[in-house]
Amino acid sequence: MKEVIWFGRGGQGAVVAAQILAESAYLEGFKGVTSAPTFGPERRGAPVTASTRISKDPIRMFSQVEMADIAVVLDDTLLGVVDVKGRVRKGGTIIINTSCKPEDAGIDGDFDVATVDATGVALKLRLMKEGAPLINTPLLGAFAKATGIVSLENIEKALRSKLPAAAASQNFETVRAAYEGTVIKKAQG
Amino acid sequence: MKKRDENISAMCKPTVGEAGRTGDWRDLRPVIDHSKCTPFVKKKAACYLCWLYCPEAVVKAGIPVEIDLEYCKGCGICAEECPSRAITMVREGQCND
């Protein structure tokens, strides 16, 4: 089983990203998927998490994810506020939306670090919502590149099942662009 | 032969006299002087305040008005409400009545 924690701010779409990943993984052939939001009330802008579990067998645990195999950080300003590293297993992967390169992202330790300027991708391809760039969808592309768990094909299928055709296409463009733009730095030995 | 109750929830039908012969409860009995009773005098449906106010529904709004003494409890509300003062409450249960 792979456990993913999405670190975002309320309103950035961490919950939806977790859902689309679950859908994509299911299409990929994983029989066990769950996605869950932070339980309880949230505010726009406050740090929130969402989680996705992916397994080849149906999932029988619904407790909260403690230590993730993969963390996706939707907003690099969270790195100063939330202990992301403390929630990722040794040897795990941390994917960050940032214009920094992996070695400058400020993550040391036994982790693979992947970075992509998802904000830049969304702005360039004009994927916006209420004046702000939608960065959750592009990060699915980064996830695919950094982990190889889901294919672009199935992310596209999942998007098409959830969004009207034009929106799905636009979203998928950002997924592809982010996939191309993701840089991965493997953990040192 | 007493049949067993097959119902699985409580239900019942309304029926006259379910609580017994409540006419036995009276100390005073209503007596109507039909010469003062408006529907009787006018020979048409009118007034019937006694029927409207009776808490036991024992007044029959006919011509003449009739009170079912099997169940009338003698509360006296009909006498109180009658605008023609046609009803008098008379002592019940005198010896050898």
Added chain:
Amino acid sequence: MTDARIITGNQAAALAARLCDVQVVAAYPITPQSQLAEILSQYVESGQLRAEYVRVEGEHSAMTVCIGASTVGARVFTATSSNGLLYMHEQLHWAAGSRLPIVMCCVNRGVGAPWSIFNDQQDSLAQRDTGWVQMYCRDNQEILDTVIQAYKIAETVYAPVMVCYDGFVLSHTMMPVVTPSQAAVRKFLPPYKPHTILDANNPMTINSVLLPNQRPDSEGVLRDGYMEMRCKLQSALDKTPETIREVNRQYAEAFGRDHGGMLWTHRTEDAEVILSSMGSLAAEATVAADALREEGIRAGAVGIRVYRPFPDKEVVEVYRRAKAIILFEKSISYGYEGGLCSDLKAAFYGSGISAVIHDHVAGLGGRDVKARELVAAVKASLARSQAGERELKTTWLNCATE
């Protein structure tokens, strides 16, 4: 790949109610049930569900509307949680005493005071004496399947059924749910035949006062006193396990999914220690049992699916060979111990079962309970019982006590 949708527990419950062609919905929103009520109102608005959605000002009225509608022959649905369930408590007794096949989802949430919006099972456990059938779901697939089965059970035995599932943990978590077709559900579920037909041409009084003793009516039929009428409710519930097992069997035949009747087991045939719970925690317990097996401990898990009527015969059979029974309950009967624990011990009375039984209160107010904590608790209990302790008092799991 089967046609599964990745949906939350609330979505699964709403979908099930729609597939069952419910005719009246009266529900008041409360976290974490709200989305369930919202989705149903959207179904009605869009015409996908041809039902009357009655807006009420509170849960007491919600249950009252359900009672009225069910009495005139409508298939009804409602849902609530926590203090909402508590608010309708007197009407729960009324619905059961009226023998109405109402199906209600209880999205389990802790009760105030203090306030909690998070999951535990105190709300539904506190209703176990009302005469409602109570079923607990371990995942979202089971939620959908159990709501459908609930209508068949309720409409066969004429008792209301409460389908319980954990708030947030299941209600808000998405997972794959295979959804049967409307046609298949319609085939499985015959139309509701009320036991009383309200007819203006044959007026009746429903549920008036029943006196302490039986007495003949004006037609000479000996009519029940209060106690006989209530005894009929208990007799019906005594026979309900038969119906539950049969409905489960029919459902498995029609849809290919078997959720186990009164309870389900996981690796219990040769188990020395059995973990038990109700709801999603029972699923977590299977993960813990597997982990314990990896360490050489012969562990198994039992999920109590139906809490009322209590599976007293089944539990004697299933726990018979265990040396230790470790319970994890998201509720407690204050002043004593967890309800499941007491009921199990009572069921074991006279059976010869002398296993060590250790009750744990876990997860109150949404405190997360992880499989590794269950594993640690079981190992701790086993260590104590192996050291000779026979009486293991109730432990509050992962709680700062004293």
